[in-house]
Amino acid sequence: MTLAPERHHVADATVDRIDIDPRALHVSEATHVAATHHELNSRLSVAGGEERTHPPKHSGRPNPMAGLTNEEIEGIGRELDALRAEVMDSRGARDAAYIRRVIKIQRGLEIGSRVVLLFSRNKFAWVAGTAGLSLAKILENMEIGHNVLHGQWDWMRDPKIHSTTWDWDMASPAKQWQASHNVLHHTYTNVLGRDNDLGYGLLRVDEDQKWELFHLGQPLWHLINAMFFEYGIAAYDLELRGNLQNWDELSDADKATFKANVREMLSKIRKQCTKDYLLHPALSGPSFVPTLLANFTANTIRNLWSNTVIICGHFPDGIDTFETDSIEGETRGEWYLRQMLGSGNISGSAFTHVMTGNLSHQIEHHLFPDMPSNRYGEIAPRIRELMERHDLHYVTGPIVKQAYQVYRKVCRLALPNEEPGRTRWSVVRGELARVAKRKGAARTKRHLPSTA
Structure with a gap:
């Protein structure tokens, strides 16, 4: 059973420990609950031993897990383990055909749109080419790049569609994004003080987060971040703000690592800007300026869409957060439960699901981040039935409703409690x-x- 690997702190040094080889075949571990710790993620303990309690949060708000007994929580864990094994052991030709078909469609759409933009001085050609390029960039970012980098297709053994080789159409270098997203976010989902994705260090999205004067401007920061989301993510992956604020306290090794990561990020940004704002416009000859504008527009649309999908999966009404110390000794069942209670889905058509990278099934994705994305829709009804059976709120709704709830929350929490x-x-x-x-x-x- 694969969980996001954990970053361990040893003495004064920080080392990355990868418990799972993303290239390894999935193996069901039906008897793992007999061990002291989960075999594939040593941070997780298993059922048994002392009875765990779930006291109220420090603010006095109830603990999201307080309504379930330990036996019920571990029963949920075993049921989800079985579901995961069922799906992962059934991966095959239809799944491989799916991702290859999506990649083929995306590349055809991008090439066709760029050809149309050669004539972008014509208004119709500009609109058609920009629309097509926007869709192509969204597909590459969401359904392909995000999911390939999660290792969802590593089992195919295709070196061209692999988490260690894929270079996506984004400003953030793939390996830096994997470290901050796959490792930290998916391990510490919605844990206050540990999951930096809770507002990306920019927004206050929960009453239990500390308020600062800086947050007064967060309705504006949110809009700016959405427009230039790929650059915000690149800076976030670098932990730019924290590293600069604490520069004098960093070791020489940490400073050297940070500088190397900055150089890597700037190289990736230079590559992206050269492609979109120099090379392709230059190929358009007399259409240089409208093609450059089309590329900028497509990137902005992709950024706005990606940001909207992500915030709708993490910050709408009904999403729970967890205390920093509440996950000490966390069991497999509790980890699963935290993923379900800390995520929200987006309802919509099959087209909506594909264009969100199937992150419209955010609950299912957080439960099984390396499961092929085309399977999330299949298991969603079973996850919903499981949660409703245990009186757990399955957060879902149309994207407009979810986005409105998030922006309302951003505005409300710009002020202190x-x-x-x-x-x-x-x-x-x-x-x-x-x-x-x-x-x-x-x-x-x-x-x-x-x-x-």
């Missing part, structure tokens, strides 16, 4: 006054005349 006897705005005014007083004191101290 209410405090006893104080409104949100009074808390803001108090923080502004405190900051102004601190800065004023610093200025006064800095300009005191010398008495020497």
